[in-house]
Amino acid sequence: MMLSDWTLWLEWFIKSLFVIFALLTGFAYLTWYERRALARIQVRIGPNRAGPFGLLQPIADAVKLIFKEELTPAKADKILFFWAPVITMVPSIIIAAVIPFGPTTNLFGREISLSVASLNVGVLYLASIASIAVYGIVLAGWSSNNKYAMLGGLRSSAQMVSYELSLGLMFVTAIILADSMNLHEIVNKQTDMWFAVAQPVGALVFLIVTLAEVNRAPFDMPEAEQELTAGYHSEYSGMKFALFFMAEYQKMIVISMIAATLFFGGYREFWFLKDTFFSVDRFWWLGPIYMFLKVVVLLFFMIWIRATWPRIRYDRLMAFGWKVLLPLSLVIALITGTGISLAEIYDNQLYFWAIPVISIVVGLFTVIFIYRELRRKAYERA
């Protein structure tokens, strides 16, 4: 059996260490990145005291959080109160296990694929871990024995379960386009064209849904301060609070990686650069660099949205998820599947190019529908 090969164990160990290290430092510097970017948008300076450009700020924050007093409410459920941050943290790290960071290469005389695991059901793995991620937040809310925390936890579980449907359908769309569930193959299929070109509306819906899945603005309902103080982590302090904070930011990073992998070519270059000097086929180490750049750009969009958009009201959030995004993503999956099979049956690429055109038309109709609906409601109220 191949498990007896100790070098394989070593390879897995090193790759896992690398991924965990990347996520942890990524988290620390994402907080810095977000604060600097938000400050720039709001015409402030942002953290600039600790180190050059405030680069040591995350370390200072970490030291502060470690030495803060930790409180456990007297009537809390002690066991779950302790485990909830851990349960939140674990899925946000292990979900990164299937994401490929580069092509398969030859290093030290052996074939090494740049992902911790290359599963043939990789996309399903993502879906299952994403669906488990709800538990930590729900349990944190419940075990605190505080009505604000409880309501925050319930809201977030309802929100995440609702938006998971559209997320799953967007996974399906990417799978149909790639004809595979293996993330390595999904990335390789995007050599000639990113899936964001074939299915732009799908990519957009995916980005919107991921915002809701990681509880970011404008969908940060569980943390709506005016209504729920701090939501599910109201009672948490010190390092336990830091764990929730970490999990949220790691989820942002990981979900950006997933978005990049499924719709924006993963570790690959722009499709029109594939035969040039900048191709990952020529230099494998360009893979992680491209991935990093894509994640930085996608994260910037998340921060930008947070800086500019107000929070959506809770009933509107649910209505948007169930009445707009779910039907829209169903239609997108249908269009994609039909286009691909028609192109295959009649051997005509025209059908394939009908996918983006029809999708954009459907997307525009959706926008018009929302606009008219909102205007109608505004008149009714007036």
Next chain:
Amino acid sequence: MSGELILFLVLALVAIATALGMLLNRNSVYSALFLVMNFIAVAVFYLLLGAPFIAMAQITVYAGAIMVLFLFVIMLLGAERLPDAKVLPRQKLFAYGLAAVLAAETIYLLVTRARPEGIVLPPDEAANATGTLVALGKTLFTSYLLPFEVTSILLLVAMIGVIVLVHREKGVQK
């Protein structure tokens, strides 16, 4: 002992322990969590048998979707600590009878199906081929098309039923 056997024994212990924990715990939130752990242990069994698709589907559907809704309901109703429920008449008798039937079934299966080497055979070769998903999809949409469609219609009916039950006419106060 091979690594696979050790893994199996550990998993079996985890599965049994979590199942017992689910049954014996008085707090329904803990019971639900034990059940989640049990589902995950079963999913790893599927992985051991070389069926990753079923394993992932198990986690997504049961641990991810259904149990979250269970927890949601438990918390929303505040039903964490149930008072001692009233026992149905002859409940114990029925329980013992059904348990005996289950035990008999298990023993029968073990005696008739177990092989002398003590190995459970992996599932069909076709299902384990590299394109597991392709094989699965083909089987679902050819030999099992009717059950598949019947199931989807059943789910649709359930969905419409929920919408009808929850729907409120405009202007009508409940």
